[in-house]
Amino acid sequence: MSGEISVGIIILGMALINLALRCPLFLMADRIRIPAIVERALAHSPVAVLTAIIVPSALHLNVAPSGAEWFNPDLFATIAAIAASLLTRNLMATIAVGLGAALLLRQVGWF
Amino acid sequence: MHKAAAVSAPAASNKTPERRAEIADGIKVTFPFMVGAAPFGVIFGALATAQGLHPFETLSLSLFVFSGSAQFVAISLLALGAGAWTIWLATLILNLRHTLYAAALVPYVRHLSLPWRFVLSAGLTDETFAAMEDRYRRLGRQEHSHWAYLTSVVAMYVNWNIWTSLGIVAGRQFTGLEDSGLAFAAIATFIGMVVQKLTTPGARAAAAIAGVLAAALAFLPHNLGLTIATLVAICGAVLVDRHVAARRIA
Numbered sequence: 001m002s003g004e005i006s007v008g009i010i011i012l013g014m015a016l017i018n019l020a021l022r023c024p025l026f027l028m029a030d031r032i033r034i035p036a037i038v039e040r041a042l043a044h045s046p047v048a049v050l051t052a053i054i055v056p057s058a059l060h061l062n063v064a065p066s067g068a069e070w071f072n073p074d075l076f077a078t079i080a081a082i083a084a085s086l087l088t089r090n091l092m093a094t095i096a097v098g099l100g101a102a103l104l105l106r107q108v109g110w111f
Numbered sequence: 112m113h114k115a116a117a118v119s120a121p122a123a124s125n126k127t128p129e130r131r132a133e134i135a136d137g138i139k140v141t142f143p144f145m146v147g148a149a150p151f152g153v154i155f156g157a158l159a160t161a162q163g164l165h166p167f168e169t170l171s172l173s174l175f176v177f178s179g180s181a182q183f184v185a186i187s188l189l190a191l192g193a194g195a196w197t198i199w200l201a202t203l204i205l206n207l208r209h210t211l212y213a214a215a216l217v218p219y220v221r222h223l224s225l226p227w228r229f230v231l232s233a234g235l236t237d238e239t240f241a242a243m244e245d246r247y248r249r250l251g252r253q254e255h256s257h258w259a260y261l262t263s264v265v266a267m268y269v270n271w272n273i274w275t276s277l278g279i280v281a282g283r284q285f286t287g288l289e290d291s292g293l294a295f296a297a298i299a300t301f302i303g304m305v306v307q308k309l310t311t312p313g314a315r316a317a318a319a320i321a322g323v324l325a326a327a328l329a330f331l332p333h334n335l336g337l338t339i340a341t342l343v344a345i346c347g348a349v350l351v352d353r354h355v356a357a358r359r360i361a
Contacts, residue, residue: 007164007165007168007189008168008171009195010185010189010195010198010199011168011171011172011175011176011185012175013195013198013199013202014172014175014176014178014181014185014198014199014202015175015176017199017202017203017206018176018177018178018181018202018206018209019233021203021206021207021209021210021213022206022209022210022212022213022232022233022235023213023228023229023232023233024210024213025210025213025214025217025232026213026216026217026220026228026229026231026232027225027228027229027232029217029220029221029228037349039211039214040313040348040349040352041207041345041346041348041349042207042208042210042211043208043211044313044314044317044344044345044348044349045204045205045207045208045341045345046180046205046207046208046304046305046308047305047308047309047314047317047318047321047344047348048204048317048318048320048321048340048341048342048344048345048348049184049201049204049205049321049337049341050180050205050301050304050305051305051317051318051321051322051325051344052321052322052324052325052336052337052340052341052344053184053187053201053298053301053325053337054298054301054302054305054322055321055322055323055325055326056325056326056329056336056337057187057298058298059326059329061326061329068326073292074292074295074298077292077295077298077299078298078302081298081299081302081303082302082306085302085303085306085307086306089307090303091147091300091303091304091307092147094299094300094302094303094306095150095296095299095300095303097299098295098296098298098299098302098303099292099293099295099296099299101295102292102293102295102298102299103291103292103293103295105292106290106291106292
């Protein structure tokens with residue numbers, strides 16, 4: 001799928017990264033103190049990386065790298081999911097609305 | 112909230128009933144998260160299979176990576192044709208939060224043996240963290256609390272792999288899933304996670320910078336734009352936090 005490096009190696013690398021993130025603090029339990037600024041950076045990392053994935057995919061920049069596609073089902077589904085999330089504050093409702101919009105908008109034939 | 116506080120019986124002589132009670136309560140506090148993870152497991156398995164991942168590769172992700180959001184990011188990026196380094200870096204940045212979780216739970220596991228600490232940290236997902244952090248705050252650390260924690264880890268692990276397997280079976284039954292819009296399930300999950308965190312100026316800055324930069328830099332090869340946008344956004348968020356803190360003091 002991805003060319004040179006096999007999926008197996010990618011999975012192995014991901015598994016090792018996860019262990020490297022989860023285990024050291026437990027294994028060295030009492031000797032470490034995390035500086036406050038690192039703690040803040042860690043806290044913001046999911047928002048940063050996830051938004052950096054969401055926005056280009058909503059604009060179909062991955063399929064049309066030359067420029068954004070403003071009229072596509074995923075952009076409308078993204079807006080619907082954001083609205084659902086703001087209104088309900090509920091992850092399941094957000095997924096239901098977003099996924100529902102993405103599936104249905106492909107069926108109606110506007111795009 | 113939970114009646115399980117009664118579990119903290121004082122220095123009982125017989126260990127087995129206490130352990131059993133801890134295991135039962137571990138299941139009880141983890142169960143809602145197991146239900147919540149079920150649809151994700153199915154969608155993940157189905158989507159990865161529909162995208163052309165071998166069932167063995169798909170199940171390996173759940174067995175060895177055991178991180179829902181990182182697994183969805185991996186298959187989303189694989190679909191874009193991203194290379195290994197992009198996926199590894201995204202996994203690293205996305206799951207940096209697990210280091211925070213570990214830091215928060217360290218006081219409760221410090222006394223355990225090394226193998227115990229390894230297993231409990233290797234299985235530290237968002238869900239188990241949420242269940243255990245809450246439980247330790249309510250009940251404190253009891254003599255056998257780690258049995259509840261272990262139960263939570265094992266329950267989430269078995270649960271996640273069962274639902275992934277069912278998803279793989281579903282993915283092999285239906286064709287054309289990759290064009291149906293099902294892939295948006297992952298994006299919708301990310302949206303829900305982000306929006307719920309946009310409560311502070313720092314988090315809002317992180318989202319704004321990451322979104323604008325990732326779109327502006329999408330033309331760069333190897334998904335470099337994603338990496339740059341993420342790192343700049345994290346720095347920007349930290350600066351905004353410091354600015355806000357300084358204003359509060361002044």
